[in-house]
């Protein structure tokens with residue numbers, strides 16, 4: 385990308401898109417295109433095609449999607465599948481038709497089988513059944529990755545796919561019915577501290593392990609990959625080490641400053657038991673994250689306090 389290239393960030397109000405827009409501007413990219421969802425609904429083929437025909441961006445970061453935690457996915461499996469299939473199909477196809485130079489599709493680590501050897505290499509895709517709680521979302525993401533490959537194969541379109549692990553950071557979704565594990569814990573522990581609650585209930589038994597990457601590290605990496613990665617194969621984006629949900633709960637409760645008892649509700653699903661991505665392909669490119677989990681959660685909690693009404 386040149387500093388004056390036109391760069392469309394789809395999903396600029398979201399966790400990833402907002403961090404990306406900020407980082408692109410910080411680096412000096414001065415022609416970043418953003419459009420609010422009420423003016424451009426990417427599930428509409430007509431609107432997507434019209435936008436690309438008029439704006440003709442040179443580079444596209446596809447970070448618009450329907451995204452959420454286990455509960456949200458379980459409650460709206462059809463919407464997760466439909467919205468994501470429509471958004472990504474419209475954006476990838478319209479980008480190709482309007483001669484975009486390069487597109488980056490953001491998938492997710494949930495594309496991999498529920499039970500699979502760890503760490504999970506890119507090659508383990510489609511080798512066993514998926515986790516059922518977010519199957520619709522995962523199938524859509526797999527379709528997006530494959531679509532990028534098919535458009536490259538048939539049309540020579542430079543579309544790459546990246547599969548990040550769990551992300552967190554400022555501007556995350558803190559709606560307790562929809563959110564991922566870190567914002568959910570921040571919300572619950574903050575609520576308990578504010579209301580002097582002695583107990584907080586968390587889903588599952590705390591044993592699953594997950595990796596977490598701060599969204600500012602991710603944004604930095606996405607720009608690096610847009611400039612340096614042109615392969616057909618998707619690439620994993622993991623973190624230096626996984627944490628158990630129990631460990632994570634201790635870190636978040638201590639940063640929030642709540643000291644009480646955590647009750648583990650084992651009637652709720654744990655999700656995939658173990659998940660650690662094999663990021664060796666990425667590491668070979670020479671990129672490593674710089675934000676520790678503790679400092680990243682501090683920074684996220686500060687944003688939550690300053691920018692939401694709390695609870």
Ligand SMILES: NC(=O)c1ccc[n+]([C@@H]2O[C@H](COP(=O)([O-])OP(=O)(O)OC[C@H]3O[C@@H](n4cnc5c(N)ncnc54)[C@H](OP(=O)(O)O)[C@@H]3O)[C@@H](O)[C@H]2O)c1
Nearest residue numbers: 395397398399400421425426427448449451490492550551
């Ligand atoms: N969050 C994670 O832990 C995580 C992990 C791995 C991969 N990812 C991937 O990273 C990407 C971005 O995720 P995120 O966490 O940033 O999600 P997010 O915070 O929910 O942001 C999604 C963005 O997409 C926009 N959007 C949704 N439907 C749209 C539509 N029909 N038309 C136009 N825009 C629409 C939303 O607009 P509004 O703000 O107007 O609703 C929002 O700006 C997704 O592809 C996701 O799969 C996320």
